[in-house]
Amino acid sequence: MKLSVKSDYAVRAVLALARRHSSDTATRVETIAAEHGIPPNYLVQILIELKSGGLVRSQRGKAGGYRLARPPAEISFGEVLRCVHGPLFDSPAFGDPTCPPELRQCWNRLRDAVEGEASRIHFQELIDAASEKNRMFYI
Amino acid sequence: MKLSVKSDYAVRAVLALARRHSSDTATRVETIAAEHGIPPNYLVQILIELKSGGLVRSQRGKAGGYRLARPPAEISFGEVLRCVHGPLFDSPAFGDPTCPPELRQCWNRLRDAVEGEASRIHFQELIDAASEKNRMFYI
DNA sequence: GGCCCCGTGAAACTCTCCGTTAAGAGCGAT
DNA sequence: ATCGCTCTTAACGGAGAGTTTCACGGGGCC
Numbered sequence: 387m388k389l390s391v392k393s394d395y396a397v398r399a400v401l402a403l404a405r406r407h408s409s410d411t412a413t414r415v416e417t418i419a420a421e422h423g424i425p426p427n428y429l430v431q432i433l434i435e436l437k438s439g440g441l442v443r444s445q446r447g448k449a450g451g452y453r454l455a456r457p458p459a460e461i462s463f464g465e466v467l468r469c470v471h472g473p474l475f476d477s478p479a480f481g482d483p484t485c486p487p488e489l490r491q492c493w494n495r496l497r498d499a500v501e502g503e504a505s506r507i508h509f510q511e512l513i514d515a516a517s518e519k520n521r522m523f524y525i
Numbered sequence: 526m527k528l529s530v531k532s533d534y535a536v537r538a539v540l541a542l543a544r545r546h547s548s549d550t551a552t553r554v555e556t557i558a559a560e561h562g563i564p565p566n567y568l569v570q571i572l573i574e575l576k577s578g579g580l581v582r583s584q585r586g587k588a589g590g591y592r593l594a595r596p597p598a599e600i601s602f603g604e605v606l607r608c609v610h611g612p613l614f615d616s617p618a619f620g621d622p623t624c625p626p627e628l629r630q631c632w633n634r635l636r637d638a639v640e641g642e643a644s645r646i647h648f649q650e651l652i653d654a655a656s657e658k659n660r661m662f663y664i
Numbered sequence: 665g666g667c668c669c670c671g672t673g674a675a676a677c678t679c680t681c682c683g684t685t686a687a688g689a690g691c692g693a694t
Numbered sequence: 695a696t697c698g699c700t701c702t703t704a705a706c707g708g709a710g711a712g713t714t715t716c717a718c719g720g721g722g723c724c
Contacts, residue, residue: 387606387639388680389526389616390712397628414669423623425714434671447722450669463631467526477528484562487658488651489536492602499642500526503635512627519626529681553700567683573702586691589700 396432396470397463398422403442404458404509412444412451432470439469458513464504475500528610535571535609536602537561542581543597543648551583551590571609578608597652603643614639 402418415433419426433452436442443455454461467474475497479485541557554572558565572591575581582594593600606613614636618624 387526387528387532387610387612387614389614391617392712393526394616394618394621394624394628397631398625401625401628416669427716428714430670431672444670445722446668446670446720448668448724450722452670463635471526473526475526475528477533478530479533482533485533486537486540486655488654489533489540491654492536492646492651495646496602496639496642499638500635503638507631507634512631515627515630516625531681551700555700564683566685569701570683570703583701584691585689585699585701587693587699589691591701 390471392428392432392470393467395422395424395429396436396466398424399429399433400436400441400454400461400466400509401512403452403454404461404513407454407458412449412453414451417451435470436466439465441465441469457510459508459510461509462505463507463509464501467504473497474504531571531609532606534561534563534568535575535605537563538568538572539575539580539593539600539605539648540651542591542593543600543652546593546597551588551592553590556590574609575605578604580604580608596649598647598649600648601644602646602648603640606643612636613643 399418399422402421403413406413415430416426418424419429433442433444437444437452441455441461442452444450444452464474477493477497479490479493538557538561541560542552545552554569555565557563558568572581572583576583576591580594580600581591583589583591603613616632616636618629618632
């Protein structure tokens, strides 16, 4: 079960926007791309998906760019992944009527485990964790 | 995050063998394949992987076939999946040094959630659940 | 208008998944 | 010994998804 780099790019992008959410300026695609070594043109596609998922907002023109549509505390890891991948956990067994019910229940348990954990992680925590860690150096 | 049909086939095959584990006869590939609508030649490859993973044993010749290498209570869902897919949960972020530590920790949490749940499911439970369910009809 | 940025679609490429084919090797019966 | 049954192994190829790049369109601000 391997995740795509797309999901990695997506969470990095959201994290980058979350960090700048307090400043009220938009962030350019190029900036995020350069910061994390993401192919800019690919990042554009990802950001569009995040936008249609209601996670970020865009602004064109001179001082254009992207910003979060909601505060980082209200955006979960799971939401971001679902935005770019559809269901977070999917097995061909779902949708196969011949799948024995015992097995279907197993897949459900696995799916719930991932989705539960993913929706429990919010980006505000990540920012806090990072700044907490930086503070450690000065104590 | 989409699982392959291979993983579905693998757990079905192991479940089929687990059900017959008390009878001391081997089960042919063809039998399992027909039972679950799995392409026989593909199932062969899967069974070989399960064999080299130490989950099943094979026997050639006239009364040949496959059987579990261990009792169903000692085989977990996770083991079967790992056998055919390598790591149960993998992100490109693992192995990317530029990945921020906060994010790496997120991926770790998700991985632990899946692996924990998967290793908690043993095939004996599945057999019990199924027979329990059948018993319900007669009460 | 001219610049800067996002928006969109499509092409090319790589890689994995899925299933098939075919030839080889162990076991038992005749 | 030979034959039939079954697993063993390797290789192939079509299909589809993921990744990246390119080119052009369009909105907003000076």
